[in-house]
Amino acid sequence: MLEAYYGDLNWWPGGSRDEILIGAILTQNTSWNNVEKSLSELRKRGMLDIRIIARTSERILSGLIRSSGFYRIKASRLISVCRSIAAAGGFESLEKKTTSEAEEFLLALNGIGEETAESVLCYILDRDVFVVDRYTVRIFFRLGMDNTTRRDEIRSLVEMSIKGNDSLKNFHATLVQLGKEHCRPTPYCSGCPLSSICEYFQRVTSP
DNA sequence: CTCCAGGGGGCCA
């Protein structure tokens, strides 16, 4: 049982909601290790705050998040996203929206695509939303899923099968951990325990 | 040296 093996992976531990949003944008196509360096720079300046980022210049911000890569475009998008969310009344306001309404709002922002929107819904607003990332798609395809399956189909499949925000968070964290350890893009790894995901998935999905 | 990371957007057919 994967959950017993990996335990509670505690995704985005102890961070404020603002920090989760900033991290979610910085980690786009970027290793978390590089993101942490940027978060440290922002933290020691008291800038892990969307209302402060909203008032920061692109020049200053891009210098602080340099380690995350794509720093110019990310600085620009981060400021724009923080301004929009702050202007809309912050996460307190988003909390009052339905999940679909919140998602629609997020997707309209430049810098928030499907996965980042899902991360915000799941990890900031605690909605029952599954985050479909690169590892998830790679793992499901390697398990034999038809490789033309769209990401939103994968998402609804999981959401229909796994109920509850905590379970969805943990399943996502488990997939990422497995993907990092055993599911590199190019080589097929031997001794890969991916098949145990099937057992896990069937356990959770069985009525 | 090469490969790739917890994507997203613009452009084009």
Place this chain on the structure above:
DNA sequence: TGGCCCCATGGA
């Protein structure tokens, strides 16, 4: 819609 290209640092 679907594919391609760009963004860029840092670790393995």
